[in-house]
Amino acid sequence: MTDVLTRHAVTTAGRADGPPMVFAHGFGCDQTMWRFVAPQFESTHRVVLFDHVGAGRSDLAAYDVQRHGSLHGYAEDLLEVCHALDLSGAVLVAHSVSDMIGALAAVREPALFSRLVMVGPSPRYVDDDGYVGGFSEADIDELLESLDSNYLGWSTAMAPVIMGRPDRPELGEELTNSFCRTDPDIARRFAHVTFRSDNRADLPALRVPTLVLQCSDDVIAPDSVGTYVHQQVPGSVLRRLAATGHCPNLSAPEETVEAIRTFLQA
Amino acid sequence: MTASQEPPPGAGPAVPSSDHDVDALYEQAPCGYLSSTPEGRLVRVNETFLRLTGYRREDLLAGRRFVDLLSPGSRIYHETHFSPLLRMQDAVQEIALTLVTADGGRLPVLVNSRVLTHDDGTPRLVLTSVFDARDRRRYEQELLAARRRAEQATDELRQLQQFSADLASAADLAAVSAVVTRAGIQVVGAAAAVTWLREVDGHRLVPVAVRRSADDTGPATPPEPAGSLTLDGPDVEAALAALDLTALPAAAARQAWPRSVRLLAHGGAGGDRPDDDRPDDDRADDDRPDDRGTYVATPLHAAGRPLGAVVLRFVGDVSAARLELVRTLARQAEVAVARALLLEQQRDVARGLQRSLLPADLPADEAFELATVYRPAQRAPDVGGDWYDAFRLEGHRLAVVVGDVVGRGVNAAGVMGQLRSAIRALALVDAAPGVLLEHLDGFVDAVPAAACATVVYAVLDLNSGRLTYSCAGHPPPLLRLADGAVQALWDGRSVPLGIRLPGRRRGDAVVDLPAGSTLLLYTDGLVERRDTALDERIDELAEELAAAHAPTAGALLTELADTMLGSPTEVPDDVCVLSLTLTGRASATRVPSG
DSSP states (O other), X not given: OHXXXXXXXXXXXXXXXXXXXXXXXXXXXXXXXXXXXXXXXXXXXXXXXXXXXXXXXXXXXXXXXXXXXXXXXXXXXHHHHHHHTTOOSEEEEEETHHHHHHHHHHHHOGGGEEEEEEESOOSBOBOBTTBOOSBOHHHHHHHHHHHHHOOTTOOTTTHHHHSSOTTOGGGGSOOTTGGGOBOHHHHHHHHHHHHTOBOGGGGGGOOSOEXXXXXXXXXXXXXXXXXXXXXXXXXXXXXXXXXXXXXXXXXXXXXXXXXXXXXXXX | OOOOOOOOTTXXXXXXXXXXXXXXXXXXXXXXXXXXXXXXXEEEEOHHHHHHHOOOHHHHTTTOBGGGGBOHHHHHHIIIIXXXXXXXXXXXXXXXXXXXXXXXXXXXEEEEEEEEEOTTSOEEEEEEEEEEOHHHHHHHHHHHHHHHHXXXXXHHHXXXXXXXXXXXXXXXXXXXXXXXXXXXXXXXXXXXXXXXXXXXXXXXXXXXXXXXXXXXXXXXXXXXXXXXXXXXXXXXXXXXXXOOSEEEEHHHHHHHSOHHHHHHHHTTOTTOOTTOOSOHHHHHTOOOTTOOEEEEEEEEEETXXXXXXXXXXXXXXXXXXXXXXXXXXXXXXXXXXXXXXXXXXXXXXXXXXXXXXXXXXXXXXXXXXXXXEEEOOXXXXXXXXXXXXXXXXXXXXXXXXXXXXXXXXXXXXXXXXXXXXXXXXXXXXXXXXXXXXXHHHHHHHHOGGGTTOEEEEEEEETTTTEEEEEEESOOOOEEEOTTSOXXXXXXXXXXXXXXXXXXOOOOOEEEEOOTTOEEEEEOGGGTOBTTBOHHHHHHHHHHHHHHOOOSSHXXXXXXXXXXXXXXXXXXXXXXXXXXXXXXXXXXXXXXXXX
């Protein structure tokens, strides 16, 4: 089981005996994107953070083209992390594509989760008949090109030094752009999987109490999409934030924390 | 405009003070320059930016956000990478994004941003510089394309090396064909591939290997392995001679290639059947609208003769580079084919030699049943040094022999043949088994390569059932009685041939063979095993012989050999077994003894 924890660079904090709260980062970043939100729950919860395979300090070698060619593979990873830590009834706070990953995991093993918080969810990004996802196929192609043109913090020459050197803590100093760092190939594939997925049909099967946090002016997950998710997930709660953009956990952490707390107390 | 002032000390040559004006420096900066709120709303933009993008200042400052000016793909990137980074780091450098200009066009840019904070650390203003990166983007795309091409070339090279390795380990023509066809799909990228080879008599071309790519939806290639063409000799030559390495679309291939070659491509499936007697022209009109493929056919030559062909069907056009690749594959394949042919020839010679050295017919009689098993070691193309023999002698007697010459290969086979003949010749002189073997020692003087051969020579008197035998260094024969009891015949033993021990003669032993009993002669290949003592194995053989039940002597031997050897496909050493069973019936031709 140590294998799974290393594979996903799992970090835990807060009350060891507290109710578990798992944070799942979204596309483009790693677990440090929760740095303004997660610590706020350490006094009440056992806080668990992890990196998806391919992001942050996860084991890049564990990336599998077949398994990670679908969000189900990522969902299985999440379930393995939960099992490795012996969690049950956890609160899952997810962002962006992890909202759907979390939904898939919660549908498969509902006993593992007591609550699901979806920040900026979208079950499908590409427009379809009678559905506005917000983007066209051509837009997604353009995104993939952007990924090709940007290598944030990634250098193959440096990679062996950066990855997996727990014996050299002086190298642990955060490098610029480190939290967006990933292998360009993996980034491309993850983008493909994320932005070409369609999980609309999975939403009605979700039975875990769910909170949808919708930002104003989120170009990735617009209001109509958040509303759609809320309508499709039975018994879900929709909360509109004053925060703008796609990452309220970074741009408006207090509002985000408050919204989560309110939901947990309800 | 202010009056000229003295430039500050250390400021370099005199510059008109208007150009020191901070506003001018800002507006005319060599890059676009924006200021925005932490939420992204534009609050100030410079002239350069307006010139780059064609927007009007008043439109941009009316609540537009920087992210709104980006193309949809860049917008996603901005929200998932750029913006979070700015939250975490206070600055980002050299981010490649695409702006949408006022006229709807695309402008590739490089962006640096920096966050100014309040005293308490909360963000207050974001400064962004925007560089026109059209040339750089073009250059990058060329680099990317070049890298992809290089990766592709490396891939191709690796596949070619794998192909060469696979060819090198292909032991026969079928294996070579399979490797070639697979390479046609995997290395060259054909949708379907067929390797045709000529049969030995030269009159038939057979599709030896057929393969289609996993997603191929084109017309069916000939079903493997059946579905061959019978072309007369000259037709085969003509067909293969007509092939050169060009790529033809299906329709053109139908027109340009003679019937025989068309049949190669379509292989008798669909409208072109080998037994279709219609004249060429009629058949050429057969419409196969589903066939939009491009065909490439290249002949395979060996020893200067056309031996076969590889026919590939592609989806779409075939570039000159791909044709070159096919040519490379074909040339390598020809070398492999030539080698495989040579190996097969050698094997044929060996098999022929083997066949000629073993007795063509075994004596037949009502009184006994003879059966043999001969399994040469699986090391082609060698022949082995084991043999068996059985022949009649005067006075209603039967001689049986099993022997084992040292070594393998053609030399050993030659020696074995000579020994066999020598034994037969000496037997005519009516020597007792021990004496015969002593004469063979003299033979070994003349044929040194026969030294250390082992032989068991036995003569059965068919009237009395008495067996006289002598064993020169050979494993002991086994005798199974009618009730199933088995004994090893350890008597009459002496050293292998060619070794004379002073004072020692080769003797005989005698045993009676009752009706229903079976005598088993064998070579050490049947019992020898690296990890087990010979004695133990002989005991094992005796047990198996006791336990074996089979309807015929031949079936019994086969069962015995299978059991003793384990896997029938792995024979590390030659195995030669002969069994002689007394039926108890009278001979058809009973000859008085004497």
